[in-house]
Amino acid sequence: MLRLFKKILTTGVVTEPVKAPKDDELEQLGIKIKSHIDRKFSGSIAIRQVDAGSCNGCELEIHALNNPFYDIERFGIHFVASPRHADVLLVTGPVSRHMQTALLRTYEATPNPKWVIAAGDCAACGGEFGVSYASCGAVANVIPVDMVIPGCPPTPLVLMKGLLGLMRK
Amino acid sequence: MHAPNWKADFLKQTDEAGIMVEQLAIGPADLWQIASDDWQRFAQLALQHNLRWAAGWAEQARDWFLINACFEREGRYILLRTRVHNPKPELPSQATVYPAASRSERHTQDMFGVNFAGHPDNRPWTRHKAWPKTRYPLRKDFPVQGEPEAVTPPDRDYPFVKAYGAGVYEIPVGPVHAGIIEPGHFRFQAVGETILNLEERLGYVHKGIEKIAEGRTPEQLARLASRVSGDTTVGHCWAACLAMERAAGIEIPPRAALIRGILAERERVANHLGDMGAICNDVGFAFAHMQFARLRELWLRCNEQLFGHRLLMDRIVPGGVDCDVSEQAGIAIKRGIYQLKVELGEVLPALDLNSSLEDRLYTAGLLPEAIAAAFGALGFVGRASGQDFDVRRDAPYAPYDRLTVKVPVETQADIASRFWVRYKEISVALKLIGQFIDLLSPGDLRSAWKTPEAGREGLGIVEGWRGEIITYIRFDAGNTIARCYPRDPSLLNWPVLEKLVLDNIVPDFPVCNKSVNGSYSGHDL
Numbered sequence: 258m259l260r261l262f263k264k265i266l267t268t269g270v271v272t273e274p275v276k277a278p279k280d281d282e283l284e285q286l287g288i289k290i291k292s293h294i295d296r297k298f299s300g301s302i303a304i305r306q307v308d309a310g311s312c313n314g315c316e317l318e319i320h321a322l323n324n325p326f327y328d329i330e331r332f333g334i335h336f337v338a339s340p341r342h343a344d345v346l347l348v349t350g351p352v353s354r355h356m357q358t359a360l361l362r363t364y365e366a367t368p369n370p371k372w373v374i375a376a377g378d379c380a381a382c383g384g385e386f387g388v389s390y391a392s393c394g395a396v397a398n399v400i401p402v403d404m405v406i407p408g409c410p411p412t413p414l415v416l417m418k419g420l421l422g423l424m425r426k
Numbered sequence: 427m428h429a430p431n432w433k434a435d436f437l438k439q440t441d442e443a444g445i446m447v448e449q450l451a452i453g454p455a456d457l458w459q460i461a462s463d464d465w466q467r468f469a470q471l472a473l474q475h476n477l478r479w480a481a482g483w484a485e486q487a488r489d490w491f492l493i494n495a496c497f498e499r500e501g502r503y504i505l506l507r508t509r510v511h512n513p514k515p516e517l518p519s520q521a522t523v524y525p526a527a528s529r530s531e532r533h534t535q536d537m538f539g540v541n542f543a544g545h546p547d548n549r550p551w552t553r554h555k556a557w558p559k560t561r562y563p564l565r566k567d568f569p570v571q572g573e574p575e576a577v578t579p580p581d582r583d584y585p586f587v588k589a590y591g592a593g594v595y596e597i598p599v600g601p602v603h604a605g606i607i608e609p610g611h612f613r614f615q616a617v618g619e620t621i622l623n624l625e626e627r628l629g630y631v632h633k634g635i636e637k638i639a640e641g642r643t644p645e646q647l648a649r650l651a652s653r654v655s656g657d658t659t660v661g662h663c664w665a666a667c668l669a670m671e672r673a674a675g676i677e678i679p680p681r682a683a684l685i686r687g688i689l690a691e692r693e694r695v696a697n698h699l700g701d702m703g704a705i706c707n708d709v710g711f712a713f714a715h716m717q718f719a720r721l722r723e724l725w726l727r728c729n730e731q732l733f734g735h736r737l738l739m740d741r742i743v744p745g746g747v748d749c750d751v752s753e754q755a756g757i758a759i760k761r762g763i764y765q766l767k768v769e770l771g772e773v774l775p776a777l778d779l780n781s782s783l784e785d786r787l788y789t790a791g792l793l794p795e796a797i798a799a800a801f802g803a804l805g806f807v808g809r810a811s812g813q814d815f816d817v818r819r820d821a822p823y824a825p826y827d828r829l830t831v832k833v834p835v836e837t838q839a840d841i842a843s844r845f846w847v848r849y850k851e852i853s854v855a856l857k858l859i860g861q862f863i864d865l866l867s868p869g870d871l872r873s874a875w876k877t878p879e880a881g882r883e884g885l886g887i888v889e890g891w892r893g894e895i896i897t898y899i900r901f902d903a904g905n906t907i908a909r910c911y912p913r914d915p916s917l918l919n920w921p922v923l924e925k926l927v928l929d930n931i932v933p934d935f936p937v938c939n940k941s942v943n944g945s946y947s948g949h950d951l
Contacts, residue, residue, distance in 0.1 A: 314656025324719035338604035354556035390572025391634030
């Protein structure tokens with residue numbers, strides 16, 4: 258037990274400051290923020306992450322948002338286990354046809370007002386997989402998308418700036 | 427160390443059994459062609475000779491189909507091949523002999539319409555409702571775009587195994603899971619808290635990878651292979667490039683091989699760090715979760731700084747690599763390794779002596795050796811259950827052929843064992859990275875590409891962080907891909923999850939699952 262406490266104490270706090278993104282940075286990310294949404298979500302958003310067909314690369318980086326360096330919960334952004342608890346669906350992957358109904362149902366199960374973020378190149382435009390007999394391509398081909406965070410995969414910092422853009426007052 | 431003669435013995439036996447074997451070679455494997463009627467009989471003999479069933483796939487050529495099955499023993503591979511004809515392609519199933527072949531054959535049935543007679547489970551596997559039962563996406567007459575409905579309906583009538591009796595109840599989970607993980611469906615039958623049976627239903631992230639691989643150039647295929655499974659981007663890209671290079675008859679420069687080795691070992695370390703933390707998290711041990719998450723992040727930042735990508739995507743290219751390790755970078759990597767060792771030296775003793783962690787991980791998720799062997803469990807899952815196999819040591823490819831790879835094996839077979847085997851694999855990987863850096867000498871990073879003749883084929887077999895990856899490639903005319911099949915180790919490890927959760931409690935399923943951590947994307951393709 259002492260070893261454990263010692264390691265905790267010597268590690269200290271590694272969480273890094275992150276500046277709220279500026280308008281031009283958000284524009285660089287291709288993010289268009291609607292001001293009325295900002296008010297509704299200011300201070301706290303609950304995210305339901307949905308992998309609709311991703312290769313798992315995006316999930317790894319979304320996971321990293323919860324590590325002690327990024328600690329995204331300090332900004333009131335947290336991941337929830339059910340779409341019924343969520344304000345935001347964070348969708349990754351090209352939407353595989355086998356996941357199409359599941360994604361539609363998850364969208365329906367999310368209460369209004371809601372907001373959909375397509376994270377990663379596949380979610381943004383279909384990426385390497387595109388549209389085929391097995392893939393619907395971009396998330397926007399299946400449900401309305403409010404915001405896109407590109408990258409293959411987007412780094413935690415890019416994801417974080419995108420999410421913070423949502424909460425801008 | 428190896429008995430050199432098992433192939434000769436085995437051939438004698440097949441001869442006595444009246445199976446005609448036509449012998450050829452492809453890449454590192456012997457290619458044996460037999461008549462389709464002997465398909466199952468061959469498997470029976472192979473099982474008697476302790477051959478491991480490693481992979482299976484099909485390919486269409488005009489109006490017939492080539493059916494392949496890959497076997498391995500002591501690091502030597504046999505690629506078994508037969509031919510079945512349209513309009514009613516059929517051959518006896520090997521799944522009755524090797525349970526490992528079951529899902530692979532179901533995949534081939536769904537994708538090619540080849541019937542494996544006598545298969546113990548004739549339900550569809552990869553196909554849900556995205557295409558009709560009578561159409562087969564990997565046949566040449568099936569267009570890439572298919573004829574999908576506006577909204578693909580859910581696969582509602584898949585006949586799951588049922589359990590009846592007083593107090594037996596069913597828990598359906600997924601495809602959308604409660605965490606930040608990939609989609610798949612699990613159907614539990616339980617009594618009280620105890621799991622009586624678990625049935626997996628995968629295929630939700632089927633993206634048509636095999637189909638859209640066709641017609642690509644080598645560069646484009648490498649990019650696709652990098653995205654077969656995002657956590658194994660180095661492993662899959664390497665296997666695909668190796669297969670293409672063998673088909674084209676290209677040797678990559680020694681420096682490129684060493685850098686590939688460094689990338690692959692870095693990927694192994696990153697994934698093991700993340701998963702060891704996640705295993706601890708699944709039993710509520712936040713300290714370890716946060717420490718491992720921190721160490722993984724530091725490791726990934728080093729990747730970004732030195733190789734330009736946190737997950738090392740697209741660093742391997744056909745003919746070599748697209749990145750270099752300068753002398754300074756080598757020093758930085760070694761410094762990172764030293765720091766990681768010091769930190770692990772502090773974190774691991776704190777875990778080892780923690781009784782609550784011990785309580786949850788020891789004896790949970792037990793995978794007996796016999797079951798691991800029967801299903802051909804790979805990587806750390808197999809090695810924690812006595813399966814002493816590692817491609818890097820047993821069928822070495824450059825740069826692993828230049829040094830000795832130590833392979834940690836345990837027989838304790840529980841979650842704790844899979845955890846500690848992974849820790850030991852980190853130590854081995856760190857040592858290998860250091861050795862690769864020391865071996866680096868100035869030289870090219872990429873060999874010139876030679877367009878292979880139409881019909882040339884290659885097998886790429888590498889040890890990814892989850893275990894053996896087998897990728898098959900055949901070229902068409904004009905430097906394009908005619909057929910690509912990547913076999914992720916998850917194909918063989920998913921079925922053992924169904925076995926190792928039995929008699930565990932439902933709340934322990936997440937930690938059991940994490941201790942295996944199969945790839946959904948790599949499996950569904």
